[in-house]
Amino acid sequence: DTGVSQDPRHKITKRGQNVTFRCDPISEHNRLYWYRQTLGQGPEFLTYFQNEAQLEKSRLLSDRFSAERPKGSFSTLEIQRTEQGDSAMYLCASSSEPRRDSSFGPGTRLTVL
């Protein structure tokens, strides 16, 4: 069990550029979640997938954000036309059932200049 992995770990970009993050969940987990965490705050839910289906999206997920999980395994989160307010840690988590432990990845730290 290699745990949840995320790539890249750090991303620095200029305002207006597009960025894409990847998350590889624990292999037997069918649920995958994305969260965003800003400095001094707890993580906030963005979206989640059960297998390849995206079942819920937060109002935080503006139309500049899109997430996919095409084969029910890894997931990508894309942010288009980045803004300075998008600077945050983006965390991915997975679980085997909705009421079981969520395992988190190390996060991707995004800095928008």
Added chain:
Amino acid sequence: KQEVTQIPAALSVPEGENLVLNCSFTDSAIYNLQWFRQDPGKGLTSLLLIQSSQREQTSGRLNASLDKSSGRSTLYIAASQPGDSATYLCAHTGTASKLTFGTGTRLQVTL
């Protein structure tokens, strides 16, 4: 809106002390209550999960309790060590599958 409050926001204790971290939530219809640890700039490590039918869970020096009727959970850390220094987050799963987090308690254990 579901809210999770953690008190205190920051705590500094000398090594060896026992301590209690508090978490309160407004949604009594929770399924799970989970405690996490987060080191600076890192992801989250799950410490304890209490399912809605349970009242407490223990792992080593950690004990977490859950009182759904009062909307409270506590994390008890016995014989604290400098390595326990981190931010501790509580989160619950409600009717949806997502976790709703508190803002955390930043713990520093001094020598």
